[in-house]
Amino acid sequence: MTIGSFAFERGGELDLDVAYAEYGDPEDPTVLVCHALTGSQYVAGPAPEGVSGQAAGWWDALVGPGKPIDTRAYHVVCANVPGSCYGTTGPASEGPDGEPYGADFPPVTVSDWTRSQARLLDELGVETLYAVVGGSVGGMNALDWAKRYPERVERVAAIATSPRLDAQCLGLNTAADAPSRATRTSRAATTTAVPEPDEGLAVARRIGHVMYLSKASMSDRFDRRVAERQPAERADPSAEGFPYRDVASYLDYNAERFTERFDANSYLSLLRALDEYDLAQDAPSDAAALAGYEGDALVVSFTGDWHFPPEGGEEIADALEGGAGAVAHRVIESEYGHDAFLVEPDRVGPPVRTLLERGASAVTTETERDVTPDYPRVCTGLLPDA
The missing domain is CATH 3.40.50.1820 (Alpha/Beta hydrolase fold, catalytic domain)
Structure with a gap:
């Protein structure tokens, strides 16, 4: 709308x-x-x-x-919030000149999300x-x-x-931001000798996934196990003599899937909105x-x-x-x-x-320890992302 x-x-x-x-x-x-x-x-x-x-x-x-x-x-x-790539206007949307906005899209904040939702609800007649x-x-x-x-x-x-966000999360988001930022291009200029946008986005997503999991859950799910699924080739030839571990396989798989569905410029826009809130x-x-x-x-x-x-x-x-x-x-x-x-x-x-x-x-406010599920727990092999 x-x-x-x-x-x-x-x-x-x-x-x-x-x-x-x-x-x-x-x-x-x-x-x-x-x-x-x-x-x-x-x-x-x-x-x-x-x-x-x-x-x-x-x-x-x-x-x-x-x-x-x-x-x-x-x-x-x-x-869907402004800056995303699922239908609401964002960096991947077509600008007035017929090209995607890309890095020229206005910076977005969580408050922009709220105000756009309020405007939508006004249009829907929801007061x-x-x-x-x-x-x-x-x-x-x-x-x-x-x-x-x-x-x-x-x-x-x-x-x-x-x-x-605390300083640790801001620091990790900065690390996730950096490879994507290096690939962010403007309609007014092009960059050379930098990774493809999907490569930067994939690195950022790997960092993000580690942030979403706890130390205990990573240990339980991956430990130091060697992955059953081996890559067709290793990007670094010197790695051939070392094991390709389960945790690496998980991060690589999710990074690959994420780059298929998300836009690098959108990810940067949304990540900065999170950082600034x-x-x-x-x-x-x-x-x-x-x-x-x-x-x-x-x-x-x-x-x-x-x-x-x-x-x-x-x-x-x-x-x-x-x-x-x-x-x-x-x-x-x-x-x-x-x-x-x-x-x-x-x-x-x-x-x-x-x-x-x-x-x-x-709603009881004490820590919940023992719960009988009302319906089956959703817990697949590949954890969802935040």
């Missing part, structure tokens, strides 16, 4: 198309789901041709008839959101809704997220930033998530305590790392369902 001229927070203005998916009856209360860094609007069910793998149905276990975000009771909307739910940077997006449009939101669920921006504190929000809030953290650790979730919960609504911080023991919010829906689903059906005051 075209939402008209859109002014970006850091400068630049263009006519913006926002791609979105809807589920359920538009007459029911609306739940906005915010996707993670490289996700799409297709939060549930199959996606059109060209959108596959981890970008399609990425939270299918949570959204649908009878599921925690029940499409028999709620109208669910998920919008008040029953809930905003998001994981990872999508959780930051959900918090930005509570900060920017507190009067439009009744409930917020911020899952596996933090008020801002700070809940307390333009406010003296996190609590002051959320002072206007009076609805219920659920924060979910995972003990094995060093990317967005439980301490960050506690900071969010503390910041929300001054509001009129109830606040619950559910800490879930998990060794999966950051990806737990995607691969363990049986752990995420119950508190989200409770928030929607009965409010945050009904």
Whole structure:
């Protein structure tokens, strides 16, 4: 949907198309789901041709008839964010001169995502959101809704997220950014003697995948085992005499699949939006930033998530305590790392369902240790990405 001229927070203005998916009856209360860094609007069910793998149905276990975000009771909307490459205008989109914007696309922020979603919802005739739910940077997006449009939101669920990235994550994102940045080209100039864009993106994605997993989950899944699948050839001839390990095979495979579905310039745009997000921006504190929000809030953290650790979730919960609504911080023991919010829906689903059906005051806040799954755990050989 075209939402008209859109002014970006850091400068630049263009006519913006926002791609979105809807589920359920538009007459029911609306739940906005915010996707993670490289996700799409297709939060549930199959996606059109060209959108596959981890970008399609990425939270299918949570959204649908009878599921925690029940499409028999709620109208669910998920919008692809500006800067992405799944339909919303981004670096891969055609600019006024008929060529992709590429590096000339305006810089994007999480606030740009929130404002574009608000404009979309205006076009859809949705004034008040029953809930905003998001994981990872999508959780930051959900918090930005509570900060920017507190009067439009009744409930917020911020899952596996933090008020801002710490120095370690910023440093790793810088390392992931560097190879892709070296390949980023402008329409006004070309570069030579640098890797192909896909090569830089593949390196960045390998770093990202290591960030999403915990030390325990990597040890359990890979240890030092030699891979059964051997590459046809090694890029470095001197490596021929050394084993090709399972962890290398996993990272190489996922990097290859990712470059088939994602745009390098889009990845850089979204990664910088993540890096720059700070809940307390333009406010003296996190609590002051959320002072206007009076609805219920659920924060979910995972003990094995060093990317967005439980301490960050506690900071969010503390910041929300001054509001009129109830606040619950559910800490879930998990060794999966950051990806737990995607691969363990049986752990995420119950508190989200409770928030929607009965409010945050009904969600227990102690650490969850023993859970009987409501439905089969989604845990395939290749873990989803955030």
